[in-house]
Amino acid sequence: EPEVTQTPSHQVTQMGQEVILRCVPISNHLYFYWYRQILGQKVEFLVSFYNNEISEKSEIFDDQFSVERPDGSNFTLKIRSTKLEDSAMYFCASTGGNNSPLHFGNGTRLTVT
């Protein structure tokens, strides 16, 4: 079965540094998402992306965050200047269209020190 793949599985970075989290969505999917889960908290929506632009974003997704689909396969989340509170598990997800469930990757654990 096709999978959403995320790299790296674990990323450690110093506060203030930029990080890029990478995702390869399922190949025929058109809608892409980033979610995150801070330890002990709920899984939270960050942003949705369709047709090479952001469809919707949450309050968490401020100017420090950006997403890009640089080629036909990758979907990236960039955090420009990381803060301690950005430490979380970041999940990428994709779907083929409306009324199709989201398929999630295994996540990238981001640790900001």
Add this chain to the structure above:
Amino acid sequence: DQQVKQNSPSLSVQEGRISILNCDYTNSMFDYFLWYKKYPAEGPTFLISISSIKDKNEDGRFTVFLNKSAKHLSLHIVPSQPGDSAVYFCAGKTDSWGKLQFGAGTQVVVTP
């Protein structure tokens, strides 16, 4: 933001018995509900969904019941198997299909 609540953080059930997971919501605009299962070090995996216009959806061992007047849904797993041991998340969506509101999750442990 407490739009979706799963008030039981954990549930222990014997193999072969029924597991019942509960979920309450406050947002009456939810038009679809989904259940996801999550193993450690993996992402959430879709399990089953239900439209708000239905009250029941069944898929093999998994059945989801929706009570709109009570703003409550439940997931029944029968019979429970050891491989069902995981965290189960309830989620609701409004108009944006990919913007899901998740509950906090219920850790299910199926014992032999």
